[in-house]
Amino acid sequence: MTDDDILSEFRAAQALLEGHFILSSGKRSARYLQCARVLMDPMRASRLASTLASRLPREIRSEIDVVVSPAMGGVIIGHEMGRALGLDALFLERPEGTFELRRGFAIEPGQKVLMVEDVVTTGLSSREAIKAVADAGGEVIAEAALVDRSGGEVDLGVPFIPLISLDFPVYDPDDLPDELAAIPAIKPGSREKA
Incomplete structure (x- = not known):
């Protein structure tokens, strides 16, 4: 998929x-x-995840044991990436404001x-999630995302592979x-506090 194909998927989903x-x-x-x-259509989510999985460098892809994503936004794409890679897909939650594994994960x-x-903009949630994985004994070797909104500026401390990079001014x-x-400003995301 080209960047235009990917944006077409977002437009078609009114996303x-x-x-x-x-x-x-x-x-x-x-x-x-x-x-x-864009992820509510399972076939579209599968196409996007398969394309993203195909962009992972071979040396990273061959080392991955498990996929982890932060709830809420990362759960669906994380699950689809697990499917595309043939790996288990776990997710982190913030019941008390800090990411942790629950539900027997x-x-x-x-x-x-x-x-x-x-979506990655500043990388704050990603860095918090990476720390939670380290605290649980794992090692994040890379991060993948549907969208990089950082303008290519985010540093997560691990290789970062986005499906598409968009430079919307913030x-x-x-x-x-x-x-x-x-x-009037609206808050469409899943996090209560900014």
């Missing part, structure tokens, strides 16, 4: 939104990718983990352009 959005990082944007919408000491996210809440400041 590319325009307005004034509060991102999970607290920053603001005039565009938002609602990955839940466990990582064996030293297991090599592929972290999978839907703004601090106190430094909005006039046209964005004139529109």
Whole structure:
């Protein structure tokens, strides 16, 4: 799939939104990718995950023991990546504000983990999830994501393989352009606090 093919999938799912959005990082944007919408079609989710899995370097792909994703946004794409790679797919939750494995999920000491996210902007959630995996005894050897919104700037401490990189401008809440400041802000993501 080309970048145009991937964006066509988002448009077809009505997942590319325009307005004034509060991102999970607290920053603001005039565009938002609602990955839940693009992933609600199981066949589309499978196509996107298969394409993303095919972009993993062979040396990384051959070492992965398990796929882990943070809930909520990463659960579906993480599951589909597990399917594409023929591996178990676990997810982390934040019942008390910090990521942890629950529901009987466990990582064996030293297991090599592929972290999978839907969208990465600042990398904060990814770094928190990577730490949770390390605390559970695993080693994240790479991260894959549907979308890199960081402008190629994010540093997760591991190789990062996005399906597509999008450079939508993001703004601090106190430094909005006039046209964005004139529109009421909404928070479409899954995290309650910015």
